[in-house]
Amino acid sequence: MRTAVISYSYTGNNKALACSVAKELSADHIEISVSKARTMQSIIWDMIFGRMPKVEPSPDIITTYDRVLFFAPVWMGHIASPLRPYLHYLKKHPNRYGFISISGGADGTNPKLKDDLKKRTGAEPIALLDLHIADLLSSSQKPARKDTSSYQLKEKDLKQLTDLAVGVIKN
Template identity: 35%
Template structure:
């Protein structure tokens, strides 16, 4: 099976997760990069108007892969818009896929909404959708999740908290 990890990361939290998955799976990786720099305002507008920002072209032939693992943040209950752009551009090559995110956490029905959004774009449901909540890391450090979730930058040791979920996702 030829697997690729495709990721977008605004704060580098999801980039660290993507690289961890690549290392564990010993597969290729592709970083989605936007043409224009992202800001809090552009992210807000993307969510509000369901925009698909322009992304930089890549040199990888997606038809070579039979399994995709998508990694991206979740913004207001939706996957990050640069990943959405990628999915629309490459959807003809994506059949078997999963999605994992390092996100704030705690939103009702977020997983279900992500599955619905992915299925609507790719016309086939994901094999797996997994959320790793920063909220859990903050609570374990006795930090207020309401205050620090958005600003928190994950450290490699934080992934130990999610080891069981990551291993279950990989299987």
């Protein structure tokens, strides 16, 4: 089975996880680039106005695979905007897909992800993982947004999250 790991990352965490999972699964890793690099301002506008950024490679790359695993951050409770063209493409060209994200989690889980995916692709994901940096921080107090947003995944985090993700994908 040919698997593509397709990732978008703003600050590097989802890219690092995607890289590690792709290696473990011997899958191709394809990184999404946006024609205009996102800024905090454009991220907020994308999310408020439902904008779909121009991306490379073209979403039709999906058709050359039997299964696609997307990795991207959660922004304002929803899947990061650079994934939208690919999810939209899946609606007309269905394929097996999963979504895995390492996000902040300082405000709890992101309960809208499943509906977001179903609405955009028209189908249920074969795997959905909403992983949180807040769970990786050893602290007696609940981590704040400032703690999670500046955190870069360490080798030990990557190992732990990769094992978890690969276990879910293989099942």
